[in-house]
Amino acid sequence: xxxxxxxxxxxxxxxxxxxxxxxxxxxxxxxxxxxxxxxxxxxxxxxxxxxxxxxxxxxxxxxxxxxxxxxxxxxxxxxxxxxxxxxxxxxxxxxxxxxxxxxxxxxxxxxxxxxxxxxxxxxxxxxxxxxxxxxxxxxxxxxxxxxxxxxxxxxxxxxxxxxxxxxxxxxxxxxxxxxxxxxxxxxxxxxxxxxxxxxxxxxxxxxxxxxxxxxxxxxxxxxxxxxxxxxxxxxxxxxxxxxxxxxxxxxxxxxxxxxxxxxxxxxxxxxxxxxxxxxxxxxxxxxxxxxxxxxxxxxxxxxxxxxxxxxxxxxxxxxxxxxxxxxxxxxxxxxxxxxxxxxxxxxxxxxxxxxxxxxxxxxxxxxxxxxxxxxxxxxxxxxxxxxxxxxxxxxxxxxxxxxxxxxxxxxxxxxxxxxxxxxxxxxxxxxxxxxxxxxxxxxxxxxxxxxxxxxxxxxxxxxxxxxxxxxxxxxxxxxxxxxxxxxxxxxxxxxxxxxxxxxxxxxx
Amino acid sequence: xxxxxxxxxxxxxxxxxxxxxxxxxxxxxxxxxxxxxxxxxxxxxxxxxxxxxxxxxxxxxxxxxxxxxxxxxxxxxxxxxxxxxxxxxxxxxxxxxxxxxxxxxxxxxxxxxxxxxxxxxxxxxxxxxxxxxxxxxxxxxxxxxxxxxxxxxxxxxxxxxxxxxxxxxxxxxxxxxxxxxxxxxxxxxxxxxxxxxxxxxxxxxxxxxxxxxxxxxxxxxxxxxxxxxxxxxxxxxxxxxxxxxxxxxxxxxxxxxxxxxxxxxxxxxxxxxxxxxxxxxxxxxxxxxxxxxxxxxxxxxxxxxxxxxxxxxxxxxxxxxxxxxxxxxxxxxxxxxxxxxxxxxxxxxxxxxxxxxxxxxxxxxxx
Numbered sequence: 001x002x003x004x005x006x007x008x009x010x011x012x013x014x015x016x017x018x019x020x021x022x023x024x025x026x027x028x029x030x031x032x033x034x035x036x037x038x039x040x041x042x043x044x045x046x047x048x049x050x051x052x053x054x055x056x057x058x059x060x061x062x063x064x065x066x067x068x069x070x071x072x073x074x075x076x077x078x079x080x081x082x083x084x085x086x087x088x089x090x091x092x093x094x095x096x097x098x099x100x101x102x103x104x105x106x107x108x109x110x111x112x113x114x115x116x117x118x119x120x121x122x123x124x125x126x127x128x129x130x131x132x133x134x135x136x137x138x139x140x141x142x143x144x145x146x147x148x149x150x151x152x153x154x155x156x157x158x159x160x161x162x163x164x165x166x167x168x169x170x171x172x173x174x175x176x177x178x179x180x181x182x183x184x185x186x187x188x189x190x191x192x193x194x195x196x197x198x199x200x201x202x203x204x205x206x207x208x209x210x211x212x213x214x215x216x217x218x219x220x221x222x223x224x225x226x227x228x229x230x231x232x233x234x235x236x237x238x239x240x241x242x243x244x245x246x247x248x249x250x251x252x253x254x255x256x257x258x259x260x261x262x263x264x265x266x267x268x269x270x271x272x273x274x275x276x277x278x279x280x281x282x283x284x285x286x287x288x289x290x291x292x293x294x295x296x297x298x299x300x301x302x303x304x305x306x307x308x309x310x311x312x313x314x315x316x317x318x319x320x321x322x323x324x325x326x327x328x329x330x331x332x333x334x335x336x337x338x339x340x341x342x343x344x345x346x347x348x349x350x351x352x353x354x355x356x357x358x359x360x361x362x363x364x365x366x367x368x369x370x371x372x373x374x375x376x377x378x379x380x381x382x383x384x385x386x387x388x389x390x391x392x393x394x395x396x397x398x399x400x401x402x403x404x405x406x407x408x409x410x411x412x413x414x415x416x417x418x419x420x421x422x423x424x425x426x427x428x429x430x431x432x433x434x435x436x437x438x439x440x441x442x443x444x445x446x447x448x449x450x451x452x453x454x455x456x457x458x459x460x461x462x463x464x465x466x467x468x469x470x471x472x473x474x475x476x477x478x479x480x481x482x483x484x485x486x487x488x489x490x491x492x493x494x495x496x497x498x499x500x501x502x503x504x505x506x507x508x
Numbered sequence: 509x510x511x512x513x514x515x516x517x518x519x520x521x522x523x524x525x526x527x528x529x530x531x532x533x534x535x536x537x538x539x540x541x542x543x544x545x546x547x548x549x550x551x552x553x554x555x556x557x558x559x560x561x562x563x564x565x566x567x568x569x570x571x572x573x574x575x576x577x578x579x580x581x582x583x584x585x586x587x588x589x590x591x592x593x594x595x596x597x598x599x600x601x602x603x604x605x606x607x608x609x610x611x612x613x614x615x616x617x618x619x620x621x622x623x624x625x626x627x628x629x630x631x632x633x634x635x636x637x638x639x640x641x642x643x644x645x646x647x648x649x650x651x652x653x654x655x656x657x658x659x660x661x662x663x664x665x666x667x668x669x670x671x672x673x674x675x676x677x678x679x680x681x682x683x684x685x686x687x688x689x690x691x692x693x694x695x696x697x698x699x700x701x702x703x704x705x706x707x708x709x710x711x712x713x714x715x716x717x718x719x720x721x722x723x724x725x726x727x728x729x730x731x732x733x734x735x736x737x738x739x740x741x742x743x744x745x746x747x748x749x750x751x752x753x754x755x756x757x758x759x760x761x762x763x764x765x766x767x768x769x770x771x772x773x774x775x776x777x778x779x780x781x782x783x784x785x786x787x788x789x790x791x792x793x794x795x796x797x798x799x800x801x802x803x804x805x806x807x808x809x810x811x812x813x814x815x816x817x818x819x820x821x822x823x824x825x826x827x828x829x830x831x832x833x834x835x836x837x838x839x840x841x842x843x844x845x846x847x848x849x850x851x852x853x854x855x856x857x858x859x860x861x862x863x864x865x866x867x868x869x870x871x872x873x874x875x
Binding site for chain 2: 198199200201203204220355356357359360361362366370388389391393454457458461462479482483490491492493494495497498501
């Protein structure tokens, strides 16, 4: 008897409906799976066989054929275990009725338990978008899926329970949908900005960067607090909206990072080591997985000691920074992952770190210094809006500091500035000033007459390079937003100019 | 072969080994005879190494000197030899004085420059050094004193640049061939000096910069100058070699004092201990040259700024910077201003030309 069971496979974050057809015929006992399955699916034969017999049924000693349709899509993932087992049981006549609009996602263990599946969240979301009404998932996936409205989700523990539900001997209500309320968003950060003393300028630069989601690079000798400040950035990042949280969780769900089993409510902060490979950074592999640029989607990607990264690794980031998504093409698949992250980078001014420090002798030759700085190419530097120099602080300054704001106060200002940006860019489908295209700059950045004059004169009198022009405008837009001003004023432009240090003549 | 061609040929074959040339001249009784008789007599000459003999012999040939002269013409290089009228007289009296020098630029006769100060210092100057160098070079130029330096990075570059910006005369003594730009990133400066000042070298054409060239070059910097101004030097720097030459040649040495904890002031402070003149303003230099005529009154180091033109915050910043250069952290600590206010005020003051920004977010009142 032939039976058809619906399920889902993923390509990138997009789910596709798959029909699992199973047929039991007379003949020599064979178990075949056709329709472009990958290794994990081929192995599912053994799991399905044991799961069925250990759930109290006799596995048929007949010719069993499983077809995964459409046959043209390459299928991968262990979630096909459950639909295959169900198909066989249905063909055996053990199940009364399976509604047409029901989908099954789950991996089986040998004793019949339904286990965690990678990427369950993006599958459920895709199915909902395709109008699916009922979906059966593993009990272990409910944490991440419990916020999805508009679809009935049935968490199941094992095969016996599922058969009971389908045959009507066991009643189960769909999963109760949780609310993404404010109460469970507040997380206590162990690191706080009030612990950073003396580096007020650097802190202000970071505040502006976060407020407009501008990429930022901090340059300075060792011990100037670059890393310390970067590590505290998560504590001032604006709160996630539900849609953002969902998007991030989808990425983590397919990434196979097992420890993420529930909805992610904090902005990611990724700080890969500088030995990272190109593939690990942007994603890839035989079956492409999201890389660090996607894992830091809507969050921070922190590259400590940026010139230590291999030059090629850094250059591959150019396109994801620009487009906010990355298309990975491999023989097996073409996948698109989002990558709207804020880049935070830190670097020393030279290999030994002390170039320009009056108290330490720099041991590097000019060539070494040039080579070190050249590792960060012009096009990459062009994509970094804020460039600020950090200076080491004297102990005296640390001791005397009396006004240090805590992260909460800073975050409040940032949330307000982001709110203004959300309102302004409603129609544009962007969420922060850093994403403004050159075309839209004119429309959204209005200057007072004085400010415009300052901007014009700055290039001659301060020796700024022309490539800084649009960056200064965008950053001054953010500073004006922090001030809740609609028109960009003279003070805003003047402050923004201070955040373009690497462009200045005195620096080289 | 004539006198000039002979010297060009020898210099390009064996390098600026002036003592050897001197002996050759004595041996052959005049420059003109060297080339004709060299091959015949070479076995008897014992003051030239075998290697140099081979090099010289290979080049004794009309084609070679013709090609060199074509190159000299094409690159607009002047060749000045010891017997020429425009040969700098000051170089005649130094030890190991060069027989032939190559120049490129618009200063025709170096002897016409009335007073010449050599400015030397570290390649990796600190903000303090950069500031001092700019200030002194500007004042020297205003007083119609020409500046000689070595076109290296750091202090050398700043001194040439400041001098040219103020339309002064500047001489760059190179440690490589006159037609070679070293360091490469000074290409623009090289062209500018060739157009407005003078490039000078005693090294063979097309020869690359070698570390051992620079001490040799330094003796020409001090030789051409009436005094040496040492801006910044670590305790084992090439700058100190120049000042040793200057002392041997009997030139004035002016050293700029610095903080004792600044490693680039160790050399200059050491020079002061050994008797160099401690130099705090341009007057200290002018004092040593009472016969220099074109003295112009320059501003004193004390900075007078009319406070009434600035608002309260700007006045606070200006008053703080009057104490000396300060980092943005120090300014914010002492002024107690909030960051957004402070940063924008700093930009505005900078744009008005009151203060200038240096590496490491340092600020300083302008000269």
